[in-house]
Amino acid sequence: MPVSSVNLTQTTIVVNAGQMINLTCVTSYSNPEATISWHKSSEDITPQSTSETQIKGSLVRTISSLRSIVVKEDNGKRIYCRANNTMDASITSSMRTIIVLCKYTIANAFKSLWTDNK
Numbered sequence: 761m762p763v764s765s766v767n768l769t770q771t772t773i774v775v776n777a778g779q780m781i782n783l784t785c786v787t788s789y790s791n792p793e794a795t796i797s798w799h800k801s802s803e804d805i806t807p808q809s810t811s812e813t814q815i816k817g818s819l820v821r822t823i824s825s826l827r828s829i830v831v832k833e834d835n836g837k838r839i840y841c842r843a844n845n846t847m848d849a850s851i852t853s854s855m856r857t858i859i860v861l862c863k864y865t866i867a868n869a870f871k872s873l874w875t876d877n878k
Contacts (some may be wrong), residue, residue: 761790762789762792762846763843763849763851764788765787766784766785766853767785767786767854768784769786770783770856775830775858775860776860776861776862777831778830779793779829781829781858783798783826783839784872785841787799787822787843789821793813793844793845794820794822795811795842795843797843798840799840799841800834801837805826805828806839810825826841831860835858835862836858839858840853840854
């Protein structure tokens with residue numbers, strides 16, 4: 761039975777720069793079990809994740825957790841997970857946009873304005 765869905769459980773991702781995010785993707789029950797890969801824009805970030813399975817009769821559901829520290833350069837990047845359990849059955853979760861909040865000091869703002877207006 762091919763995997764029919766994979767859900768990224770968080771609906772919004774708003775974090776401070778330097779903060780750890782914890783995201784979870786859950787597949788539908790399938791056989792064989794599905795593997796989940798994680799992507800941030802075009803970058804494969806699967807090594808930052810862990811997975812576990814839940815068995816229900818002859819079917820298996822995969823739950824994958826991603827822990828990653830966010831940097832200001834991640835702002836606007838799209839994160840998603842992908843599940844597959846056969847050569848021709850791959851499904852992608854909804855994409856979420858990472859919004860990174862970071863401190864911007866007044867001194868840096870004035871310096872930027874001063875050098876930009878020269």
